[in-house]
Amino acid sequence: MTSGPLIEAVGVSKTFRGGGLFRRGRPVHAVRGVDLAIPRGAAVGVVGESGSGKSTLGRLLLGLTPPSEGRILFEGRPIAGVSRAEWRRLRRHLQIVFQDPFGSLDPRRRVGAQIADGLAIHGLVPAAERAARVDALLRQVGLEPAHARRFPHEFSGGQRQRIGIARALAVQPAFLVADEPVSALDVSIQAQILTLLDELRARLGLTLLLISHDLHVVRHLCDRVVVMYLGRVMEEGPVRAVFEAPAHPYTRALLSATPRLDPARRTRRILLSGEPPSPSDPPSGCVFRKRCLHARADCAETVPPLAPHGPARRVACINEHALG
Template sequence: MTGALVEATGLSRSFGGGGLLRRPGVQALRGVDIAVARGEAVGVVGESGSGKSTLGRLLLGLLPPSAGTVRFDGQDLQSASRAEWRRLRRRMQIVFQDPFGSLDPRRRVGAQILDGIAIHGLLPAAKRARRLEELLRQVGLDPAQAGRFPHEFSGGQRQRIGIARALATGPEFLVADEPVSALDVSIQAQVMALLAELRRQLGLALLFISHDLPVVRQLCDRVAVLYLGRVMEEGPAELLFRAPAHPYTRALLSATPRLDPRQRPPRIPLLGEPPSPASPPSGCVFRTRCPHAAADCAAVVPVLQPFGESRRVACLRAAELA
């Protein structure tokens, strides 16, 4: 993508394998291409085990890829020196899924929010208290609560603390890894509204990882659908939700609850159980659960290719099903 802030090409990542028992490794990602432009929100959806969180960590450089490249503002993360990494690190941050487990229960929240500023030496000590107040107000918390410990806050408040900590260094790219899945529905809406407003105010590039499709539709400009480590479909959120092209995307959307049952598309059941990532099917990895699979789906790995004007689909039958 021209002008992308973050861009991955041919990204793959394997875990484990080998040893005395010659156990097969698990390939969490397989040849993924994805990009996030400045100020853009890209959603990544899929079932558990599809590789969503692994992708987020690879884009942040928290994991090295087994193959492929990740570039941040044109810099190849694999070739970055320690000094370059230090400068890059403050420009990219993450909000974790568990708002309690991601905080140190023995430290006051104000000190944890300021960790990034202290590590990178961004402000003199005399100005950090003012910055802390700004961050807490920015996420809708009272600055007077900075001296409290994590257990004194609700789940939604703890996630706001995690967001404030991520924003402290002034990042340009934020990975939100299922940030509302552990919260009550009413609190989810509040945190989602906060993320949308912060993205607008700060011009953040956002990778939003979720299994909740309505939440992704609400926040994201584009969506990538992962299945067993591969991108099945990628394109503008409204188009993808209105007219999904890949059978897997259609099945996911057919299972999404709707307020008006008359607006719900016919349910498309997914056949069988998800295959093991350690022993994926040949050809199209989705073929064993796809109602439209044919003989060639077992022999050919479908390439993610343009479909229409603005999206890409990895399916041999996409044109027939349109």
């Protein structure tokens, strides 16, 4: 175990090559030049509009997608190019809870068998003890041991997501990515699943990356927040600092669109012009410049570095007058 970050992205980019069988399309720049260090035990939220690269970043950190450039480090060591045996060990520590609780489970298999898969693959529990371990995992996520004998179609969406969480936790991971874990659920169920994730993180000492379009969720569950736009990180820092005093113009626009119950703390809505550019044809310089109210001529020429901005905070903007 190292004293540095649990997981780290160093200059990570991901480009997908477009096109079909007989034609070559334009490359899609999903993630571009991301540097991110996630401390052990932290809860980090990743926010941004659709197409900002949030889910791709999560998959890169898990090793599910190889980067086009840069490195992913787990406990200080690269995860690329390791032996099959070493990758199996790493795979146990890197787990995901998917967005779709209906599509993430095999409809032909009982849920107990699906939860037990990881235990068998990684040899964590003897075969004679797996049923008891599955029962304990079901209780841990608020379900009953008898549910192990049922099939996925017999459960509600919220219950299926609890099963997905139990399956991810079965192998005792160190790092868990929750990719929009409640967006497919009824509003009445969302708070229950988020509370469960928060309780499990505290109890088990998990390091959590929460991908969400809901800024309220990130504010209440996370220690730090990463704001992405068109594959780049615009702002990163402690949740309270970023939400109370957003520095980047894009962060301010996102937060201004979030409803607030306290009338005294409501802010003027910042309307961004147009739609986000295509990741296959990003603007030169600052990717946000075509929608930024503070854009200058040099914003088209310079890619703004993610530079320090106050304690434990970074912002990507070369226009000091635009920063909050």
